[in-house]
Amino acid sequence: MQTHVDVSDNALTERQKDVLDAALALLVEAGDTLTMTSVARRASCSKESLYKWFGDRDGLLTATVQWQASKVRGVPVDPEAFNLASLTSGLERFAADWLRVLSGNISVALNRVAVGHAGSDKHDLGAIVLENGPFAMARRLKPLLQLGRDTGLIHFHETDEAFRTFFGLVVRDVQIRLLLGDRLGLTEAAIDRDARRATQQFLALYGPHTKPAGDGH
Amino acid sequence: MQTHVDVSDNALTERQKDVLDAALALLVEAGDTLTMTSVARRASCSKESLYKWFGDRDGLLTATVQWQASKVRGVPVDPEAFNLASLTSGLERFAADWLRVLSGNISVALNRVAVGHAGSDKHDLGAIVLENGPFAMARRLKPLLQLGRDTGLIHFHETDEAFRTFFGLVVRDVQIRLLLGDRLGLTEAAIDRDARRATQQFLALYGPHTKPAGDGH
DNA sequence: ACCGTACCGTACCGTACGTTACGGCCAGCG
DNA sequence: CGCTGGCCGTAACGTACGGTACGGTACGGT
Numbered sequence: 250m251q252t253h254v255d256v257s258d259n260a261l262t263e264r265q266k267d268v269l270d271a272a273l274a275l276l277v278e279a280g281d282t283l284t285m286t287s288v289a290r291r292a293s294c295s296k297e298s299l300y301k302w303f304g305d306r307d308g309l310l311t312a313t314v315q316w317q318a319s320k321v322r323g324v325p326v327d328p329e330a331f332n333l334a335s336l337t338s339g340l341e342r343f344a345a346d347w348l349r350v351l352s353g354n355i356s357v358a359l360n361r362v363a364v365g366h367a368g369s370d371k372h373d374l375g376a377i378v379l380e381n382g383p384f385a386m387a388r389r390l391k392p393l394l395q396l397g398r399d400t401g402l403i404h405f406h407e408t409d410e411a412f413r414t415f416f417g418l419v420v421r422d423v424q425i426r427l428l429l430g431d432r433l434g435l436t437e438a439a440i441d442r443d444a445r446r447a448t449q450q451f452l453a454l455y456g457p458h459t460k461p462a463g464d465g466h
Numbered sequence: 467m468q469t470h471v472d473v474s475d476n477a478l479t480e481r482q483k484d485v486l487d488a489a490l491a492l493l494v495e496a497g498d499t500l501t502m503t504s505v506a507r508r509a510s511c512s513k514e515s516l517y518k519w520f521g522d523r524d525g526l527l528t529a530t531v532q533w534q535a536s537k538v539r540g541v542p543v544d545p546e547a548f549n550l551a552s553l554t555s556g557l558e559r560f561a562a563d564w565l566r567v568l569s570g571n572i573s574v575a576l577n578r579v580a581v582g583h584a585g586s587d588k589h590d591l592g593a594i595v596l597e598n599g600p601f602a603m604a605r606r607l608k609p610l611l612q613l614g615r616d617t618g619l620i621h622f623h624e625t626d627e628a629f630r631t632f633f634g635l636v637v638r639d640v641q642i643r644l645l646l647g648d649r650l651g652l653t654e655a656a657i658d659r660d661a662r663r664a665t666q667q668f669l670a671l672y673g674p675h676t677k678p679a680g681d682g683h
Numbered sequence: 684a685c686c687g688t689a690c691c692g693t694a695c696c697g698t699a700c701g702t703t704a705c706g707g708c709c710a711g712c713g
Numbered sequence: 714c715g716c717t718g719g720c721c722g723t724a725a726c727g728t729a730c731g732g733t734a735c736g737g738t739a740c741g742g743t
Contacts, residue, residue, distance in 0.1 A: 375647030430592030
């Protein structure tokens with residue numbers, strides 16, 4: 250007996266993708282209180298199909314999380330002429346992208362259910378979100394950091410330590426406050442400003458010996 | 467008709483406190499899946515009493531969160547002879563305390579249920595945890611930061627911005643990873659090291675014009 | 684001795700929801 | 714045309730759990 254549907258392969262019917270998108274929408278609206286019936290109704294499919302495709306409620310949630318994760322992939326940075334300007338803009342773009350994702354409805358909803366199910370779970374949603382959230386971010390950023398170090402633009406011993414500092418400077422208390430229900434409406438302008446500030450602070454700590462940067466004015 | 471039990475006053479019987487401690491323990495063990503029956507059994511009290519005292523399940527959870535919050539109060543800093551050393555040690559102590567609380571079982575469990583209930587909630591647990599978590603931390607730290615600025619030891623425009631940067635440098639990805647189920651066993655030594663590193667980085671950004679600090683190796 | 688109050692233990696009720704089963708519709712195909 | 718298989722819609726089942734009711738006990742006040 251196989252585990253019904255494997256999302257890592259693209260073994261998903263268009264129909265099934267539609268169903269998962271419906272589940273995603275409901276997850277955003279209703280959080281973890283979504284019912285199998287509501288998903289079936291929203292997607293205009295039968296509960297029988299839901300159980301045939303995804304096994305059980307947990308399987309549906311897992312498939313939904315993985316489906317969303319598979320949509321966010323990609324966007325690596327490829328460096329040719331690499332200098333301080335491209336490092337800076339790379340960090341800024343990365344920070345802005347990350348803040349945009351974090352503050353989006355979908356990310357907040359998925360992180361909420363994953364946090365709620367963390368640990369005591371068959372398919373451990375927490376691990377999946379962890380893998381496709383912070384860890385994926387680390388994997389995407391580290392090459393840029395190491396390139397910066399190799400070219401002598403920034404200095405650190407542990408890549409992981411540098412990454413985590415950058416993470417802290419970018420995210421700060423934004424994510425936990427959003428998860429706890431604080432509105433904190435991040436405008437596009439505020440995101441760009443935060444991304445620049447975080448990058449300047451990071452460069453002040455690890456970068457060329459400029460004088461330390463303040464809070465951005 | 468009043469709302470059953472007011473935790474802000476100490477209008478709690480010893481018996482009721484015992485019940486809330488039992489609920490807290492169950493929350494740590496079982497998360498949001500704790501049932502009224504399980505609380506009654508663990509606390510050796512009747513469900514009738516639970517409903518008389520706390521109204522409903524939500525009221526019990528709310529009272530439990532507030533009860534825990536009321537235990538964490540206090541520990542303000544009072545400055546007499548204030549210099550760079552006392553600012554540094556104040557920041558370090560603060561950071562270490564915060565990391566210790568954050569990584570404790572109780573904090574993780576409470577943040578999990580609060581995140582799960584955020585928004586769609588009668589007694590909005592998310593707001594309560596927000597108030598007693600990040601916001602309380604900000605209220606406790608800001609006087610120290612402002613004292614530092616008044617005495618010319620550090621420089622910033624917005625106290626809130628300075629606080630949030632410190633928050634980011636201290637917490638980094640620790641909290642979200644813990645909430646998502648990452649073990650990440652923080653030893654006492656690691657916490658002290660992180661507290662010192664975060665403080666040094668903060669001072670490098672906002673403080674006296676020393677050269678920027680690295681990641682502490 | 685009697686009453687009211689507070690509480691425990693437990694049985695009970697109602698309901699929501701996960702899960703399963705069934706009947707009907709439609710498409711592809713021999 | 715009739716068979717088969719996949720899917721929809723819906724009804725039904727089982728259960729877990731929130732919430733309530735009730736009998737029994739201890740205790741303080743009068």
